[in-house]
Amino acid sequence: MEPGAFVLAEAFADDPLMSYFWPRTQRRRRALPLFWSSRIASRRRNGLVDLAYDAEGKLACVALWEPAGVVSSMAKPLTLLRATGRGTVRVLAAARQLDQARHGTPQWYLAAIGTLPRAQGRGLAAQLIQRRLPSAGQPCFLIANSRDLVPFYQRFGFEPQGALPIGHGPVVYPMVRT
Numbered sequence: 001m002e003p004g005a006f007v008l009a010e011a012f013a014d015d016p017l018m019s020y021f022w023p024r025t026q027r028r029r030r031a032l033p034l035f036w037s038s039r040i041a042s043r044r045r046n047g048l049v050d051l052a053y054d055a056e057g058k059l060a061c062v063a064l065w066e067p068a069g070v071v072s073s074m075a076k077p078l079t080l081l082r083a084t085g086r087g088t089v090r091v092l093a094a095a096r097q098l099d100q101a102r103h104g105t106p107q108w109y110l111a112a113i114g115t116l117p118r119a120q121g122r123g124l125a126a127q128l129i130q131r132r133l134p135s136a137g138q139p140c141f142l143i144a145n146s147r148d149l150v151p152f153y154q155r156f157g158f159e160p161q162g163a164l165p166i167g168h169g170p171v172v173y174p175m176v177r178t
């Protein structure tokens with residue numbers, strides 16, 4: 001398992017998109033570490049994996065980026081398939097929608113960020129976002145998985161670009177920082 005997989009699994013335990021992929025709580029709990037392990041491995045291969053630690057030195061926040069011009073290939077496909085199981089078609093359809101929303105201008109992509117619930121509100125996510133924004137020097141893109149997250153990203157200069165309904169699931173919010 002990639003370091004960081006359990007951090008993102010815990011951070012995203014009740015996320016609307018993850019709940020659409022795995023509606024049953026127990027199933028989601030088992031799937032998320034596998035899912036995030038694959039996603040982290042992809043960015044380790046093509047992209048950036050940024051980590052932040054709590055006051056005791058324990059890993060508590062993970063951010064996954066793709067620099068402009070980089071689209072990460074799929075790593076650990078079997079792990080991902082184990083995670084998605086019978087929901088594979090749904091996950092792939094959603095991934096296609098998310099990719100299409102990103103398509104176009106060369107821009108940095110903040111693919112995911114999550115902080116352990118017990119470590120939230122201590123500036124860890126802000127630290128990781130701010131570490132990359134100045135070096136990006138180009139537009140940055142992300143997708144907020146719920147309307148509640150839009151104000152969080154606005155703090156860093158991202159602006160919503162409309163609303164995107166994912167299949168029969170949640171509405172997500174593409175955002176750009178120019």
Ligand SMILES: CC(C)(COP(=O)(O)OP(=O)(O)OC[C@H]1O[C@@H](n2cnc3c(N)ncnc32)[C@H](O)[C@@H]1OP(=O)(O)O)[C@@H](O)C(=O)NCCC(=O)NCCS
Nearest residue numbers: 011113114115120121122123124125126144145148151152
């Ligand atoms: C969103 C998330 C990454 C923020 O992580 P965090 O480490 O708690 O964030 P920070 O402590 O760096 O917060 C920075 C600032 O944003 C504020 N903030 C946090 N969540 C916010 C929200 N939803 N809306 C507005 N402001 C928010 C904090 O209060 C803090 O303000 P301050 O600097 O004035 O104290 C975290 O809540 C999380 O992991 N959520 C679950 C996973 C998730 O939804 N990820 C994003 C998917 S698109």
